[in-house]
Amino acid sequence: MGSEHDVVIIGGGPAGSLLASLLAREGRSILLLEKDIHPRDHVGEALTPSTNVVFEQIGFLEKMEDAGFMRKPGVVWTTPNARTGKFVSVRTSEYPFPGAPRPYSFNVERDLFDAMLLRHAHELGATVMQGVGAREVLFEGDRAIGVRVSPMDGWEHEARARVVVDASGRRCLLANQLGLRRKDAGFNQYGIYSWFRGVAPAPEGFEGYLFLHFLGLERAWAWQIPLKNGVWSIGVVTEKADFQKSGRSHEEFFDDLMGRNRALGDAMEHAERVRPWYIEADYTYKNDTITGPGWLLIGDALRFIDPVFSTGVDVATYSALHASDAIRSVLDGADERDAFGEFETKVTQGVDAWYELTTLFYDLQIIFTLFAVGNRFREKLVRTLQGNLYMPETLDRARELIDEMRDSYEKIMANPDNLLRPDTIKRLREVFEASAARSGARRTSPAKAPT
Amino acid sequence: MSQPGTTPAGGSDVAARIHAFIVEELLAPQSAETFGDETPILSGLLDSGALMRLMVFLEEEFDVEIDDEDVVADHFASVRHIDRLIESKRETTGSS
Numbered sequence: 001m002g003s004e005h006d007v008v009i010i011g012g013g014p015a016g017s018l019l020a021s022l023l024a025r026e027g028r029s030i031l032l033l034e035k036d037i038h039p040r041d042h043v044g045e046a047l048t049p050s051t052n053v054v055f056e057q058i059g060f061l062e063k064m065e066d067a068g069f070m071r072k073p074g075v076v077w078t079t080p081n082a083r084t085g086k087f088v089s090v091r092t093s094e095y096p097f098p099g100a101p102r103p104y105s106f107n108v109e110r111d112l113f114d115a116m117l118l119r120h121a122h123e124l125g126a127t128v129m130q131g132v133g134a135r136e137v138l139f140e141g142d143r144a145i146g147v148r149v150s151p152m153d154g155w156e157h158e159a160r161a162r163v164v165v166d167a168s169g170r171r172c173l174l175a176n177q178l179g180l181r182r183k184d185a186g187f188n189q190y191g192i193y194s195w196f197r198g199v200a201p202a203p204e205g206f207e208g209y210l211f212l213h214f215l216g217l218e219r220a221w222a223w224q225i226p227l228k229n230g231v232w233s234i235g236v237v238t239e240k241a242d243f244q245k246s247g248r249s250h251e252e253f254f255d256d257l258m259g260r261n262r263a264l265g266d267a268m269e270h271a272e273r274v275r276p277w278y279i280e281a282d283y284t285y286k287n288d289t290i291t292g293p294g295w296l297l298i299g300d301a302l303r304f305i306d307p308v309f310s311t312g313v314d315v316a317t318y319s320a321l322h323a324s325d326a327i328r329s330v331l332d333g334a335d336e337r338d339a340f341g342e343f344e345t346k347v348t349q350g351v352d353a354w355y356e357l358t359t360l361f362y363d364l365q366i367i368f369t370l371f372a373v374g375n376r377f378r379e380k381l382v383r384t385l386q387g388n389l390y391m392p393e394t395l396d397r398a399r400e401l402i403d404e405m406r407d408s409y410e411k412i413m414a415n416p417d418n419l420l421r422p423d424t425i426k427r428l429r430e431v432f433e434a435s436a437a438r439s440g441a442r443r444t445s446p447a448k449a450p451t
Numbered sequence: 452m453s454q455p456g457t458t459p460a461g462g463s464d465v466a467a468r469i470h471a472f473i474v475e476e477l478l479a480p481q482s483a484e485t486f487g488d489e490t491p492i493l494s495g496l497l498d499s500g501a502l503m504r505l506m507v508f509l510e511e512e513f514d515v516e517i518d519d520e521d522v523v524a525d526h527f528a529s530v531r532h533i534d535r536l537i538e539s540k541r542e543t544t545g546s547s
Contacts, residue, residue: 079499079500080498375510408519415523417524418520418523419499419527432493432495433494
Protein backbone atom coordinates (compact mmCIF):
# COMPACT_ATOMS: atom_id res chain seq x y z
CA MET A 1 0.00 0.00 0.00
CA GLY A 2 1.48 3.38 -0.96
CA SER A 3 0.87 6.98 -1.84
CA GLU A 4 2.86 9.68 -3.61
CA HIS A 5 3.38 13.24 -2.47
CA ASP A 6 5.60 16.21 -3.11
CA VAL A 7 6.51 16.37 0.57
CA VAL A 8 5.84 14.19 3.60
CA ILE A 9 6.22 16.03 6.90
CA ILE A 10 6.67 14.06 10.11
CA GLY A 11 5.12 15.98 12.99
CA GLY A 12 2.27 18.47 13.34
CA GLY A 13 3.73 20.89 15.86
CA PRO A 14 4.43 24.50 14.90
CA ALA A 15 7.31 23.68 12.52
CA GLY A 16 5.48 20.96 10.64
CA SER A 17 2.20 22.87 10.44
CA LEU A 18 3.91 26.06 9.28
CA LEU A 19 5.85 24.26 6.57
CA ALA A 20 2.73 22.41 5.47
CA SER A 21 0.84 25.72 5.31
CA LEU A 22 3.56 27.49 3.34
CA LEU A 23 3.72 24.78 0.67
CA ALA A 24 0.11 23.58 0.54
CA ARG A 25 -1.21 27.06 -0.16
CA GLU A 26 0.73 27.11 -3.43
CA GLY A 27 -0.74 23.82 -4.50
CA ARG A 28 2.01 21.37 -3.56
CA SER A 29 0.83 17.95 -2.41
CA ILE A 30 1.67 17.72 1.26
CA LEU A 31 1.12 14.85 3.68
CA LEU A 32 1.51 15.79 7.34
CA LEU A 33 1.68 12.96 9.86
CA GLU A 34 0.92 13.90 13.46
CA LYS A 35 1.14 11.13 16.03
CA ASP A 36 -1.07 12.79 18.61
CA ILE A 37 -4.71 13.88 18.49
CA HIS A 38 -4.99 17.61 19.12
CA PRO A 39 -5.48 19.47 21.36
CA ARG A 40 -2.58 18.20 23.46
CA ASP A 41 -0.35 19.97 26.00
CA HIS A 42 3.13 21.14 25.11
CA VAL A 43 5.83 23.26 26.73
CA GLY A 44 6.95 26.59 25.30
CA GLU A 45 4.33 29.33 25.50
CA ALA A 46 6.36 32.47 24.77
CA LEU A 47 6.87 33.49 21.16
CA THR A 48 9.34 36.00 19.70
CA PRO A 49 8.12 38.99 17.64
CA SER A 50 9.85 37.54 14.57
CA THR A 51 7.26 34.77 14.38
CA ASN A 52 4.49 37.27 13.58
CA VAL A 53 5.96 37.78 10.10
CA VAL A 54 5.44 34.19 9.03
CA PHE A 55 2.05 33.91 10.74
CA GLU A 56 0.93 36.90 8.74
CA GLN A 57 2.35 35.43 5.55
CA ILE A 58 0.11 32.37 5.79
CA GLY A 59 -2.95 34.30 6.94
CA PHE A 60 -2.75 33.01 10.51
CA LEU A 61 -2.04 36.21 12.46
CA GLU A 62 -5.69 37.28 12.35
CA LYS A 63 -6.70 33.96 13.85
CA MET A 64 -4.28 34.53 16.70
CA GLU A 65 -5.80 37.93 17.42
CA ASP A 66 -9.31 36.45 17.28
CA ALA A 67 -8.29 33.70 19.67
CA GLY A 68 -7.35 36.41 22.15
CA PHE A 69 -3.90 35.12 23.01
CA MET A 70 -2.11 37.27 25.56
CA ARG A 71 -0.06 40.00 23.92
CA LYS A 72 3.47 40.33 25.23
CA PRO A 73 4.93 43.85 24.99
CA GLY A 74 8.27 42.89 26.52
CA VAL A 75 10.31 41.15 29.19
CA VAL A 76 10.93 41.93 32.86
CA TRP A 77 13.95 40.69 34.80
CA THR A 78 13.89 40.53 38.60
CA THR A 79 16.69 39.83 41.04
CA PRO A 80 16.25 37.63 44.11
CA ASN A 81 15.96 40.31 46.79
CA ALA A 82 14.36 43.13 44.89
CA ARG A 83 11.08 44.27 46.35
CA THR A 84 8.05 43.38 44.29
CA GLY A 85 7.58 45.96 41.57
CA LYS A 86 11.26 46.91 41.49
CA PHE A 87 12.81 45.47 38.35
CA VAL A 88 14.24 46.25 34.93
CA SER A 89 12.43 45.70 31.68
CA VAL A 90 12.64 46.02 27.94
CA ARG A 91 9.83 46.67 25.45
CA THR A 92 10.09 45.24 21.98
CA SER A 93 8.34 48.31 20.58
CA GLU A 94 11.37 50.42 21.52
CA TYR A 95 13.22 49.04 18.53
CA PRO A 96 10.77 47.43 16.13
CA PHE A 97 12.29 45.52 13.22
CA PRO A 98 11.45 46.71 9.70
CA GLY A 99 8.04 45.44 8.66
CA ALA A 100 7.15 44.16 12.12
CA PRO A 101 3.45 43.34 11.84
CA ARG A 102 2.82 44.05 15.51
CA PRO A 103 4.70 45.87 18.31
CA TYR A 104 4.27 42.83 20.53
CA SER A 105 4.55 39.07 20.43
CA PHE A 106 2.17 36.50 21.86
CA ASN A 107 2.12 34.11 24.76
CA VAL A 108 0.15 31.07 23.68
CA GLU A 109 -1.54 28.08 25.27
CA ARG A 110 0.23 25.51 23.15
CA ASP A 111 -2.65 23.05 23.10
CA LEU A 112 -4.88 25.66 21.49
CA PHE A 113 -2.21 27.30 19.31
CA ASP A 114 -0.84 24.04 17.93
CA ALA A 115 -4.33 22.71 17.22
CA MET A 116 -5.28 25.93 15.40
CA LEU A 117 -2.12 25.88 13.32
CA LEU A 118 -2.58 22.23 12.41
CA ARG A 119 -6.10 22.93 11.30
CA HIS A 120 -4.89 25.95 9.34
CA ALA A 121 -2.54 23.68 7.38
CA HIS A 122 -5.51 21.43 6.67
CA GLU A 123 -7.58 24.40 5.49
CA LEU A 124 -4.79 25.48 3.15
CA GLY A 125 -4.87 22.07 1.50
CA ALA A 126 -2.36 19.85 3.29
CA THR A 127 -3.48 16.27 3.93
CA VAL A 128 -3.29 16.13 7.71
CA MET A 129 -3.46 12.83 9.57
CA GLN A 130 -3.72 12.84 13.35
CA GLY A 131 -3.19 9.92 15.64
CA VAL A 132 -0.84 8.49 13.02
CA GLY A 133 2.83 8.22 13.84
CA ALA A 134 5.65 7.78 11.38
CA ARG A 135 7.63 4.63 12.06
CA GLU A 136 10.72 5.26 10.03
CA VAL A 137 12.06 7.17 7.07
CA LEU A 138 12.59 4.95 4.01
CA PHE A 139 15.80 5.18 2.03
CA GLU A 140 17.13 4.05 -1.30
CA GLY A 141 20.86 4.20 -0.76
CA ASP A 142 21.41 7.48 1.00
CA ARG A 143 18.34 9.17 -0.49
CA ALA A 144 15.19 9.49 1.58
CA ILE A 145 12.23 8.39 -0.51
CA GLY A 146 9.36 8.32 1.91
CA VAL A 147 8.00 7.36 5.28
CA ARG A 148 6.67 4.07 6.62
CA VAL A 149 3.45 4.58 8.50
CA SER A 150 1.65 1.95 10.52
CA PRO A 151 -1.61 3.28 12.01
CA MET A 152 -2.15 -0.07 13.69
CA ASP A 153 -0.76 -3.62 13.67
CA GLY A 154 -1.33 -5.20 10.31
CA TRP A 155 -1.90 -1.91 8.51
CA GLU A 156 1.26 -0.74 6.76
CA HIS A 157 1.54 2.20 4.41
CA GLU A 158 4.42 3.69 2.45
CA ALA A 159 4.05 7.40 1.84
CA ARG A 160 6.56 8.25 -0.89
CA ALA A 161 7.77 11.77 -1.48
CA ARG A 162 10.29 13.87 -3.35
CA VAL A 163 11.26 15.40 -0.02
CA VAL A 164 10.86 14.06 3.52
CA VAL A 165 10.88 16.60 6.35
CA ASP A 166 11.36 15.57 9.94
CA ALA A 167 9.46 17.95 12.22
CA SER A 168 9.02 15.38 14.97
CA GLY A 169 10.29 17.65 17.72
CA ARG A 170 12.52 16.47 20.56
CA ARG A 171 11.85 12.92 19.49
CA CYS A 172 14.28 13.59 16.58
CA LEU A 173 12.98 10.61 14.63
CA LEU A 174 15.27 10.90 11.61
CA ALA A 175 18.35 12.17 13.45
CA ASN A 176 18.10 9.18 15.78
CA GLN A 177 17.47 6.82 12.89
CA LEU A 178 20.68 8.04 11.23
CA GLY A 179 22.70 8.33 14.43
CA LEU A 180 23.22 12.09 14.12
CA ARG A 181 21.95 13.34 17.47
CA ARG A 182 24.47 14.60 20.05
CA LYS A 183 23.63 15.58 23.59
CA ASP A 184 25.30 18.82 24.62
CA ALA A 185 27.86 18.33 27.35
CA GLY A 186 27.85 22.00 28.31
CA PHE A 187 24.16 22.19 29.15
CA ASN A 188 22.45 19.86 31.54
CA GLN A 189 19.44 21.82 32.59
CA TYR A 190 16.25 20.58 34.18
CA GLY A 191 12.87 22.26 33.99
CA ILE A 192 9.84 21.81 36.24
CA TYR A 193 6.72 23.76 35.35
CA SER A 194 2.96 23.91 35.39
CA TRP A 195 0.02 26.27 35.07
CA PHE A 196 -1.37 28.22 38.01
CA ARG A 197 -4.35 30.36 38.97
CA GLY A 198 -4.53 32.83 41.81
CA VAL A 199 -1.19 34.38 40.95
CA ALA A 200 -0.92 38.05 41.88
CA PRO A 201 -1.59 40.28 38.86
CA ALA A 202 1.33 41.98 37.11
CA PRO A 203 2.17 45.51 38.29
CA GLU A 204 0.29 48.21 36.42
CA GLY A 205 1.74 48.84 33.00
CA PHE A 206 3.28 45.39 32.78
CA GLU A 207 0.30 43.30 31.74
CA GLY A 208 1.37 40.62 29.32
CA TYR A 209 5.08 40.91 30.07
CA LEU A 210 7.13 37.76 30.46
CA PHE A 211 8.87 37.74 33.86
CA LEU A 212 12.29 36.15 34.15
CA HIS A 213 13.31 35.71 37.79
CA PHE A 214 16.87 35.10 38.92
CA LEU A 215 17.05 32.72 41.84
CA GLY A 216 20.48 33.46 43.26
CA LEU A 217 21.82 30.10 42.17
CA GLU A 218 24.22 29.29 39.38
CA ARG A 219 22.37 28.55 36.17
CA ALA A 220 18.94 28.76 37.78
CA TRP A 221 16.05 30.99 36.86
CA ALA A 222 12.28 30.94 36.69
CA TRP A 223 9.80 32.00 34.04
CA GLN A 224 6.39 33.51 34.74
CA ILE A 225 4.31 33.82 31.60
CA PRO A 226 0.80 35.28 31.60
CA LEU A 227 -1.79 33.41 29.55
CA LYS A 228 -5.51 34.06 29.14
CA ASN A 229 -8.15 34.07 31.86
CA GLY A 230 -5.86 34.57 34.81
CA VAL A 231 -3.74 31.50 34.11
CA TRP A 232 0.04 31.72 34.30
CA SER A 233 2.69 29.31 33.10
CA ILE A 234 5.44 29.19 35.70
CA GLY A 235 8.55 27.10 35.55
CA VAL A 236 11.92 26.81 37.22
CA VAL A 237 15.05 25.84 35.34
CA THR A 238 18.16 24.65 37.10
CA GLU A 239 21.07 22.30 36.67
CA LYS A 240 19.92 18.71 36.70
CA ALA A 241 22.54 17.85 39.31
CA ASP A 242 20.96 20.37 41.69
CA PHE A 243 17.63 18.60 41.49
CA GLN A 244 19.14 15.15 41.84
CA LYS A 245 21.26 16.18 44.81
CA SER A 246 18.32 17.72 46.59
CA GLY A 247 16.59 14.38 46.96
CA ARG A 248 13.28 16.20 47.06
CA SER A 249 10.03 15.79 45.18
CA HIS A 250 9.28 18.00 42.21
CA GLU A 251 6.77 20.01 44.21
CA GLU A 252 9.17 20.61 47.09
CA PHE A 253 12.02 21.51 44.79
CA PHE A 254 9.86 23.93 42.81
CA ASP A 255 8.59 25.60 46.01
CA ASP A 256 12.09 25.90 47.34
CA LEU A 257 13.47 27.52 44.20
CA MET A 258 10.46 29.76 43.82
CA GLY A 259 10.93 31.06 47.34
CA ARG A 260 14.41 32.30 46.45
CA ASN A 261 13.03 35.23 44.51
CA ARG A 262 11.00 37.69 46.51
CA ALA A 263 8.87 38.96 43.63
CA LEU A 264 8.04 35.46 42.46
CA GLY A 265 7.40 34.18 45.96
CA ASP A 266 5.05 37.09 46.63
CA ALA A 267 3.23 36.57 43.34
CA MET A 268 2.72 32.88 44.13
CA GLU A 269 1.49 33.33 47.69
CA HIS A 270 -2.10 32.32 46.93
CA ALA A 271 -1.50 30.44 43.71
CA GLU A 272 -2.96 27.02 43.02
CA ARG A 273 -1.69 24.60 40.44
CA VAL A 274 -4.20 23.66 37.75
CA ARG A 275 -2.23 21.20 35.64
CA PRO A 276 0.09 18.31 36.51
CA TRP A 277 3.79 18.91 37.03
CA TYR A 278 5.68 18.72 33.76
CA ILE A 279 9.35 17.91 33.56
CA GLU A 280 11.79 18.67 30.77
CA ALA A 281 15.27 17.22 31.03
CA ASP A 282 18.24 16.48 28.80
CA TYR A 283 16.82 18.90 26.36
CA THR A 284 19.91 20.48 24.87
CA TYR A 285 21.28 18.70 21.81
CA LYS A 286 22.38 19.21 18.23
CA ASN A 287 22.57 17.08 15.13
CA ASP A 288 25.69 16.53 13.04
CA THR A 289 23.89 17.61 9.91
CA ILE A 290 20.37 18.83 9.19
CA THR A 291 19.94 17.90 5.54
CA GLY A 292 20.70 15.04 3.21
CA PRO A 293 19.55 13.74 -0.17
CA GLY A 294 15.78 14.06 -0.13
CA TRP A 295 15.49 15.13 3.52
CA LEU A 296 15.53 18.11 5.86
CA LEU A 297 15.16 18.63 9.61
CA ILE A 298 13.15 21.54 11.01
CA GLY A 299 12.10 22.83 14.43
CA ASP A 300 13.13 20.99 17.58
CA ALA A 301 13.99 18.01 15.39
CA LEU A 302 16.96 19.97 14.08
CA ARG A 303 18.13 21.33 17.41
CA PHE A 304 17.00 22.58 20.81
CA ILE A 305 19.04 24.85 23.04
CA ASP A 306 17.23 26.28 26.05
CA PRO A 307 13.97 28.10 26.79
CA VAL A 308 15.55 31.25 28.21
CA PHE A 309 15.14 33.42 25.10
CA SER A 310 11.99 31.72 23.78
CA THR A 311 13.92 30.66 20.72
CA GLY A 312 12.13 27.35 20.17
CA VAL A 313 9.33 28.74 18.06
CA ASP A 314 11.67 31.20 16.30
CA VAL A 315 13.75 28.23 15.18
CA ALA A 316 10.62 26.28 14.22
CA THR A 317 9.18 29.21 12.27
CA TYR A 318 12.24 30.22 10.32
CA SER A 319 13.55 26.73 9.66
CA ALA A 320 10.09 26.02 8.23
CA LEU A 321 10.21 29.21 6.15
CA HIS A 322 13.65 28.49 4.74
CA ALA A 323 12.79 24.85 4.22
CA SER A 324 9.78 25.93 2.16
CA ASP A 325 12.08 28.10 0.01
CA ALA A 326 14.53 25.24 -0.50
CA ILE A 327 11.81 22.70 -1.24
CA ARG A 328 9.96 25.00 -3.61
CA SER A 329 13.06 25.59 -5.69
CA VAL A 330 13.90 21.87 -5.75
CA LEU A 331 10.37 20.94 -6.82
CA ASP A 332 10.73 23.55 -9.55
CA GLY A 333 13.94 21.94 -10.80
CA ALA A 334 16.78 23.65 -8.93
CA ASP A 335 19.83 21.69 -7.83
CA GLU A 336 18.99 19.98 -4.57
CA ARG A 337 22.45 20.11 -3.06
CA ASP A 338 22.66 23.88 -3.59
CA ALA A 339 19.17 24.55 -2.27
CA PHE A 340 19.48 22.29 0.76
CA GLY A 341 23.00 23.53 1.39
CA GLU A 342 21.75 27.10 1.52
CA PHE A 343 19.03 26.07 3.94
CA GLU A 344 21.55 24.34 6.17
CA THR A 345 23.93 27.30 6.21
CA LYS A 346 21.29 29.91 6.92
CA VAL A 347 19.56 27.98 9.64
CA THR A 348 22.71 26.66 11.29
CA GLN A 349 24.30 30.11 11.50
CA GLY A 350 21.23 31.60 13.13
CA VAL A 351 20.81 28.75 15.60
CA ASP A 352 24.53 28.84 16.45
CA ALA A 353 24.15 32.54 17.31
CA TRP A 354 21.26 31.69 19.64
CA TYR A 355 23.45 29.06 21.23
CA GLU A 356 26.26 31.57 21.86
CA LEU A 357 23.84 34.10 23.30
CA THR A 358 22.33 31.48 25.59
CA THR A 359 25.77 30.39 26.75
CA LEU A 360 26.55 34.03 27.53
CA PHE A 361 23.36 34.33 29.54
CA TYR A 362 24.31 31.41 31.74
CA ASP A 363 27.85 32.70 32.17
CA LEU A 364 26.87 36.28 32.88
CA GLN A 365 23.56 35.86 34.73
CA ILE A 366 22.69 39.18 36.34
CA ILE A 367 25.42 40.96 34.39
CA PHE A 368 23.63 39.90 31.23
CA THR A 369 20.55 41.74 32.43
CA LEU A 370 22.59 44.83 33.16
CA PHE A 371 23.95 44.72 29.63
CA ALA A 372 20.40 44.36 28.35
CA VAL A 373 19.20 47.56 29.94
CA GLY A 374 22.37 49.66 30.05
CA ASN A 375 22.98 52.14 27.26
CA ARG A 376 25.80 50.34 25.53
CA PHE A 377 24.10 47.11 24.49
CA ARG A 378 20.43 47.77 24.98
CA GLU A 379 19.44 48.50 21.40
CA LYS A 380 21.46 45.66 19.90
CA LEU A 381 20.19 43.20 22.44
CA VAL A 382 16.54 44.21 22.26
CA ARG A 383 16.72 43.92 18.48
CA THR A 384 18.48 40.56 18.61
CA LEU A 385 16.04 39.05 21.09
CA GLN A 386 13.21 39.72 18.68
CA GLY A 387 14.42 36.79 16.61
CA ASN A 388 15.07 35.92 12.99
CA LEU A 389 18.85 35.68 13.08
CA TYR A 390 18.83 34.02 9.71
CA MET A 391 19.65 36.99 7.54
CA PRO A 392 22.97 38.84 7.25
CA GLU A 393 21.90 42.06 8.99
CA THR A 394 20.47 40.42 12.07
CA LEU A 395 23.10 37.70 12.20
CA ASP A 396 25.96 40.21 12.00
CA ARG A 397 24.39 42.31 14.72
CA ALA A 398 23.96 39.25 16.95
CA ARG A 399 27.57 38.18 16.41
CA GLU A 400 28.90 41.67 17.17
CA LEU A 401 26.79 41.81 20.28
CA ILE A 402 28.00 38.42 21.45
CA ASP A 403 31.65 39.34 20.89
CA GLU A 404 31.31 42.69 22.63
CA MET A 405 29.45 41.28 25.61
CA ARG A 406 31.91 38.43 25.98
CA ASP A 407 34.77 40.94 25.80
CA SER A 408 33.23 43.18 28.46
CA TYR A 409 32.55 40.19 30.64
CA GLU A 410 36.17 39.08 30.46
CA LYS A 411 37.36 42.55 31.43
CA ILE A 412 35.02 42.55 34.40
CA MET A 413 36.14 39.12 35.56
CA ALA A 414 39.80 40.05 35.15
CA ASN A 415 39.54 42.79 37.79
CA PRO A 416 38.97 41.49 41.33
CA ASP A 417 37.70 44.93 42.40
CA ASN A 418 35.00 45.15 39.79
CA LEU A 419 31.66 45.24 41.58
CA LEU A 420 29.95 43.39 38.78
CA ARG A 421 31.89 40.23 39.51
CA PRO A 422 29.57 37.88 41.35
CA ASP A 423 31.78 37.65 44.43
CA THR A 424 33.04 41.22 44.81
CA ILE A 425 30.15 42.84 46.64
CA LYS A 426 30.03 40.02 49.14
CA ARG A 427 33.78 40.19 49.66
CA LEU A 428 33.75 43.97 50.17
CA ARG A 429 30.94 43.66 52.65
CA GLU A 430 32.90 41.07 54.59
CA VAL A 431 35.99 43.30 54.54
CA PHE A 432 33.92 46.20 55.80
CA GLU A 433 32.34 44.16 58.57
CA ALA A 434 35.69 42.76 59.63
CA SER A 435 37.32 46.17 59.88
CA ALA A 436 34.30 47.66 61.65
CA ALA A 437 34.43 44.83 64.18
CA ARG A 438 38.15 45.35 64.73
CA SER A 439 37.78 49.07 65.28
CA GLY A 440 35.00 48.36 67.76
CA ALA A 441 32.68 50.70 65.86
CA ARG A 442 28.96 50.03 65.90
CA ARG A 443 28.12 48.02 62.79
CA THR A 444 25.68 49.20 60.21
CA SER A 445 23.51 46.14 59.93
CA PRO A 446 22.88 45.22 56.31
CA ALA A 447 19.35 46.00 55.27
CA LYS A 448 18.91 42.88 53.16
CA ALA A 449 20.24 39.39 53.11
CA PRO A 450 23.03 38.89 50.62
CA THR A 451 22.30 37.04 47.37
CA MET B 452 12.75 71.04 41.99
CA SER B 453 16.25 70.96 40.58
CA GLN B 454 18.33 74.12 40.67
CA PRO B 455 18.81 75.92 37.36
CA GLY B 456 22.24 75.75 35.77
CA THR B 457 25.19 73.66 36.82
CA THR B 458 26.38 73.57 40.39
CA PRO B 459 30.03 73.67 41.46
CA ALA B 460 32.17 70.53 41.48
CA GLY B 461 30.70 68.12 44.00
CA GLY B 462 27.36 69.09 42.34
CA SER B 463 24.78 68.91 45.14
CA ASP B 464 21.91 68.57 42.69
CA VAL B 465 23.33 65.41 41.19
CA ALA B 466 24.16 64.05 44.64
CA ALA B 467 20.66 64.85 45.84
CA ARG B 468 19.06 62.96 42.99
CA ILE B 469 21.34 59.94 43.53
CA HIS B 470 20.62 60.01 47.24
CA ALA B 471 16.88 60.20 46.63
CA PHE B 472 16.89 57.25 44.25
CA ILE B 473 18.87 55.03 46.60
CA VAL B 474 16.72 55.88 49.58
CA GLU B 475 13.39 55.58 47.77
CA GLU B 476 14.10 52.61 45.53
CA LEU B 477 16.88 50.47 46.93
CA LEU B 478 17.07 50.61 50.71
CA ALA B 479 14.96 49.01 53.35
CA PRO B 480 13.24 51.58 55.60
CA GLN B 481 15.55 51.11 58.57
CA SER B 482 18.64 51.87 56.48
CA ALA B 483 16.99 54.72 54.61
CA GLU B 484 16.61 56.80 57.78
CA THR B 485 20.32 57.09 58.46
CA PHE B 486 21.58 57.09 54.88
CA GLY B 487 23.71 60.11 54.01
CA ASP B 488 25.97 61.20 51.18
CA GLU B 489 28.97 59.71 52.98
CA THR B 490 27.37 56.46 54.19
CA PRO B 491 29.44 53.50 52.98
CA ILE B 492 27.29 51.80 50.36
CA LEU B 493 29.52 48.77 50.15
CA SER B 494 29.02 47.88 53.79
CA GLY B 495 26.25 45.58 52.65
CA LEU B 496 23.47 48.04 51.88
CA LEU B 497 23.19 47.04 48.24
CA ASP B 498 23.31 43.66 46.62
CA SER B 499 24.12 43.01 42.98
CA GLY B 500 20.52 43.44 41.90
CA ALA B 501 20.32 46.84 43.55
CA LEU B 502 23.65 47.84 42.02
CA MET B 503 22.27 46.94 38.64
CA ARG B 504 19.19 49.07 39.12
CA LEU B 505 21.36 51.92 40.37
CA MET B 506 23.49 51.77 37.24
CA VAL B 507 20.44 51.82 35.00
CA PHE B 508 19.12 54.82 36.92
CA LEU B 509 22.42 56.70 36.64
CA GLU B 510 22.66 56.16 32.90
CA GLU B 511 19.07 57.18 32.25
CA GLU B 512 18.85 60.05 34.71
CA PHE B 513 22.11 61.73 33.76
CA ASP B 514 22.36 60.55 30.15
CA VAL B 515 25.83 59.05 30.53
CA GLU B 516 27.40 55.73 29.62
CA ILE B 517 29.00 53.90 32.51
CA ASP B 518 31.74 51.56 31.34
CA ASP B 519 32.19 48.24 33.04
CA GLU B 520 35.67 49.38 34.04
CA ASP B 521 34.07 52.20 36.04
CA VAL B 522 32.16 49.85 38.29
CA VAL B 523 34.72 49.61 41.06
CA ALA B 524 34.65 50.38 44.78
CA ASP B 525 36.34 53.76 44.32
CA HIS B 526 33.44 55.01 42.25
CA PHE B 527 30.57 53.50 44.22
CA ALA B 528 31.71 53.70 47.82
CA SER B 529 29.20 56.44 48.70
CA VAL B 530 26.82 58.93 47.12
CA ARG B 531 29.70 61.42 47.12
CA HIS B 532 31.84 58.97 45.14
CA ILE B 533 29.09 58.28 42.62
CA ASP B 534 28.48 62.01 42.26
CA ARG B 535 32.14 62.49 41.32
CA LEU B 536 31.90 59.69 38.76
CA ILE B 537 28.84 61.22 37.13
CA GLU B 538 30.41 64.67 37.00
CA SER B 539 33.50 63.28 35.31
CA LYS B 540 31.32 61.47 32.76
CA ARG B 541 29.34 64.59 32.01
CA GLU B 542 32.47 66.64 31.54
CA THR B 543 33.67 64.10 29.01
CA THR B 544 30.49 64.03 26.99
CA GLY B 545 29.66 67.70 27.52
CA SER B 546 26.08 66.93 28.54
CA SER B 547 24.43 69.37 30.94
